Amino acid sequence: MIGFLDTIKREWIYITNVRKALKRAAMYQPDDPVGLADVLEDKFDKHKANIAIRFEDKIYTYRELEERANQYAHWAINQGFKAGDTVALFMDNKPDYIAFWVGMSKVGIVTALINNQLQGAGLAHCVSISNARAIVMGPEQEELYASAKEQLGEDIVPWSLDCTLAGVSSIDPLLADLPVTRPERSHRAEIRGRDTCLYVYTSGTTGLPKAAKLTQVRVLGMLGAFVDSVGITERDRIYVTLPLYHATGGLCGVGQALTTGATLILARKFSASNFWDDAVKHKATSFAYIGELCRYLVKTDPHPLERQHTIRKGFGNGLRAEVWEKFVERFNIPHLVEFYGSTEGNVSFSNFDGKIGAVGRLPSYMRDKIKTRIVKFDIAEEKPIRGDDGFCIETDIDEAGEAIGEIADAPRQRFDGYHDPKQTEKKILRDVFVPGDMWFRTGDLMKRDEHDYIYFVDRIGDTFRWKGENVSTNEVGEALSSFDDLELPNVYGVAMPETDGRAGMAGVNLKPGRSFDGKALAAHVDQQLPVYARPIFIRIQPEPETTGTLKYRKVDLVKQGYDISQIDDPVYVRLPGSDTYEPLTAEIVDDINSGKVRF
Structure with missing residues (x-):
């Protein structure tokens, strides 16, 4: 009986929230003469006396x-x-x-x-x-x-x-x-x-x-994407510490305030040590997160205000299951809406009922309204698998595949692409299930369970996440290639214990007659790359490993990571606060794995 009631509750929560989301998505159409400014001016008229932003010691109506x-x-x-x-x-x-x-x-x-x-x-x-x-x-x-x-x-x-x-x-x-x-x-x-x-x-x-x-x-x-699912009203105070150039904080978080008349509590940047002080000082009721933010808070020492705050809800993405459970229990924030979505794509999920680890659900009865599918994927070839008929094949339960979304003119199905048409075309998959259809490629591996919950598995290709940012291996490789002593860099991400995302590592070759200068390389990457893209580990290889098609072979390198017990090559590490790459020792590896050294 309990199981039956749980099922009814789950479906009711899902249907109610999806219905609201679909209704909200249909409010504005591509040919409408009404744009962002028109909608916001109506909101400003309605809420002109409300506090819009709390920033440090200042308030703005x-x-x-x-x-x-x-x-x-x-x-x-x-x-x-x-x-x-x-x-x-x-x-x-x-x-x-x-x-x-x-x-x-x-x-x-x-x-x-x-x-x-x-x-x-x-x-x-x-x-x-x-x-x-x-x-x-x-x-x-x-x-x-x-x-x-x-x-x-x-x-x-x-x-x-x-x-x-x-x-x-x-x-x-x-x-x-x-x-x-x-x-x-x-x-x-x-x-x-x-x-x-x-x-x-x-x-x-x-x-x-x-x-x-x-x-x-x-x-x-x-702007209005999470208003209903999080339950935002004009009485809320939404704490945003994420960068405003990111869609999660800068649009979805800011939008929760602008579209409801609620108050935005804005921080210059995220600070784990100041988070609870600011939340309590400004009486925050909700917050925007990425998984890395929650992990930092869980890893910090106990704070006297960490359960004295008024935050009861929040939304974000990238929250790993093991961090999620600890976060909710330790800080007593019962309602988190984990979501999946990309800035430009037409595939999105939201976890309305708090199923830990899931990014959302896609029940069979919603397939005609939410045109998202997960198709079988060839990891080695990095492309969807097609059957004898030439069409893609949907995955089985608990099988990872690429998530794709059908492209159409409806607001939820549009893919407006990039400024560069060539980049836009790379994200389109054609003739997927019927001749002539077009689907947006997320570039992400996902899977579904027997209850239709959707789980993020991994990112396809050469991009990995670190410090809440996407790091392009090609961009890092280009920066390393411009350093005089190195050539043929092979960049990849490696896992660290209790760390969201992957730390940057590069297998490189020294040019003939050159020696490795860790301090000079550190200064070079500081000049060439933003903080989150700078590699932490450098592995000196005698020659790069490539596939038969001359692509860099990364599978074994990623598997070995920075475990020097499995590596014969010299490995260097740049520790937090250091201005040089120094030899990686077994003692340093132990300190990293135990959490004594934190990046």
Whole structure:
């Protein structure tokens, strides 16, 4: 009887939440003349007196937030920007970050949300592929911008915000003379739901990040995606410590506040030591997470406020089962909505009932409404398996395969792709189940159990996650290749105990007559790569191992990891806070595995 009642409860929770999600997704259509700015202006009118953002010791009402956004919109008009132009935003977390892209939407301008840790070629690439006419940066980005300035050229005009930088025009002194009233709607009159609103960047297996096009409809969908499942109302206070250039915190987390009139508690960045102090100080009721954030909190020493807070719910992704269970029990946060989804894709799941380890469910009775499938996959060839009839084959229960989503014009099935059409085409799988059909390839291996719960298994190809970021092995390999002493780098991720994601490791060859200089290599990768992409381990190989098709062989390397008892080659490690790669010893390995050394 208990099992039957549990089943009824599970199905009721699922059906109720999916029905709400489908209804919300159908609110906005690609041909609608109503865009992001129209919807937000209605919300601002309704909640103008509510507190929109709590940031450190300051508070901003919705009226103040919109007035700031209006000033940025008038700034853009005065600079001669038109609807359809792009401006790159390169800043740390702060209220003006949100006000800026909201302001741009009011005059139809696309904002490219740039990873605030990028530098050099990576930064220049992301700005350039968006066709941005200008880049707006904060004080923390001055040196990063300088490293890419020559590659950006003179066509992209630099502006500073909340600071004065040498040789860069400042927006701040102009704001005092700009009106706080809404700009005329005529500036965005031609904008439709299918038009691009934001660029958010995603790392793929091809190396440098890709600019995912987020349309007006898609952004509106993301802003409200978790309002119903988490149960957000205007009385909530949502704690966001994730970077605002990420969709999870910057759109889904921020959107929970903007679309309901709730309060956003914004942090400059995540701090495990300050998390509970801030949560209690600002009386947070909900929060946005990634798995790494929860793991850090679980690994910290007990905090006197860790059970004195008012957080009772949250949402996020990447929370591993073993961390999930400890997190819920230790911190007494009963309602977590784990989800799966990509910035640009049309495949998404949400775990509405708290099944630990699962990212969601897909019951058979919803297959006609949610067009997501998991197909058999050849790991060696890195492509779906096709049957004798030439079509793909769905996986069996508990069998891992690639998750794919049928592409159609309905909001939940759209794939608007990337700025680069070639990158878009790589994500499309054709003639999957019938001739002529098209499906979006997630690049992720997933599986389902007998109760139709869906579980994330692993990422296909050369991208691995570390510190909550996607790390492209090609990008790291290019950086290592530009170091004079090394050649033929083979980059991969290796597992560490009780650590989300994989740590970067590279098998490299020394050029003839060269010796390994750990300090020089560390300085080089610091200059070339953001913190999360810098490899932790370096393995010196006599020659690279390749397959018959001359692809680097990684299976054995990944399996051996940094276990020097299985490796004859010299292995070096860069320990936390160190400025050099030093020889990896058995003692260091033990310290890493025991948790004494934490990365």
